[in-house]
Amino acid sequence: MKTTYSNSAPDNEDDLAAEYAFDYSKAKPNRFATRDSSSKMTVIVLDKDIAQAFPTSEAVNQALRQLIKK
Numbered sequence: 001m002k003t004t005y006s007n008s009a010p011d012n013e014d015d016l017a018a019e020y021a022f023d024y025s026k027a028k029p030n031r032f033a034t035r036d037s038s039s040k041m042t043v044i045v046l047d048k049d050i051a052q053a054f055p056t057s058e059a060v061n062q063a064l065r066q067l068i069k070k
Contacts, residue, residue, distance in 0.1 A: 046060075
């Protein structure tokens with residue numbers, strides 16, 4: 001096999017489109033994802049000021065558990 005070298009600089013032009021249309025009707029479930037119901041996660045978006053007070057999910061969970069106990 002012959003190795004060839006290029007003296008030209010690589011193109012810095014982005015060849016990605018600004019947006020791609022994805023047909024979700026043809027999507028298939030991830031066969032590698034766990035199907036255990038105990039590992040499901042709920043995502044909740046916090047306001048910026050709240051997120052600053054609770055930087056980790058553990059901090060949020062701890063505060064909510066204290067609120068539930070009362």
